Amino acid sequence: MSLTTQFYTMLAMIAMGSIFGASLDTYNRFLQRGKRKKWIVFINDVMFWLIQGLAIFYILFLVNYGEIRFYIFIALVCGFAAYQALMKNIYVKLLEAIINAVISIYQFILRLFMSLIFHPIKWIVLAIITLSITLGKVLLSLVKMIIKMLLWVLKVIFYPIKWILSLLWKLVPGFIKKSVEKFYSGFAGILEKTKNKVMYAWKFISSIFYKK
Template sequence: MTLSTQFATMLVMISMGVFFGASLDTYNRFLQRRKRKSWLVFLNDVLFMVIQGLLVFYTLFQVNKGDLRFYIFIAILCGFAAYQAMLKQWYLKSLEKMIKFCISVYRFLVKLINIFIYKPIYILITTLIAIIISIGKGLYTAAKWLLKCIVVLIKAALKPFQWMLTLLWKLIPKNIKKSVEKLYNKLAGKSLLLKNYYSNWKDKWKNK
């Protein structure tokens, strides 16, 4: 390994130490350990450390083909210590400002979508539903009125026939009327018997 490669490796590993410190603070800020279950925190910690290790090794591989030396770990620790001493407070403040900015942008976009997209669509849909309901009620009322008119017209059209039948019934001799009435009474009695028989049979079948 040449001297320039070693120097570049040192600088990159110091940068990775700084990056690790910033990543750790970011991770802790979003994890909120007190609100999480212990097993979930442990799992997240393991995944975080694995990802950080892979990033360090990948960066090291890009710089010096993955040649591990003792000073590499020293460089990472130096970078992490430098971050803790000089950059941590500034980074945390910047992180909070960035989070607040993102939240503000998100809320603004939500309000924008609510005002220009959601509410117009909601008003349009409710208006269409109200119009459809009104049209349906109007059609129902019109159909009901039309049906009444048709019934009245049919009754009016059948009225002359009713008068004619009444007149014919009056002209029929009394003995024929009596025969017709007897026949009607017999048929009515038989229909009543059939109805009772059917009801009794239905009750027996249900009891079975």
């Protein structure tokens, strides 16, 4: 390995040590260990260290084709120490500022959406539903009133007819009355039998498709 390659390797590993420090602070800021369960923290820690190791090895592979030397670890420690001493406070403040800015923008967009889109649509939908229910009640009342009026009119119209028919029925000979009554009884019996068969068929079909 040439001196130039070794120098680039040192610089890359110092940079990766600093990046590792920033990544660790970012990871701890978002993880919030005190609020997480232990198994979740464990899984996240394993994933974090695995990703960091792969990233460092990838940079090392780009610089010197993955050759590992003792000074590489020293460079990583130096980069991490330099970050802790010189850049940590600045980075943490910058990270908090970015997080707060993102939260503020998100809350502003959410309030804007709620004010300009969600609430107007909600009130319009509620107004339409209320108006529909009110119109439905009014129409139902009108229909009931019309039906009552029609029944009253029909009752008035058919009352004389019923009275005339009752008088005519009294004038009908007895043997005709008996024949009509017999026919009516037979017809009623047929209707009853048909009704029973239909009900039996419906119960049979229901027992097939529905379990008790």
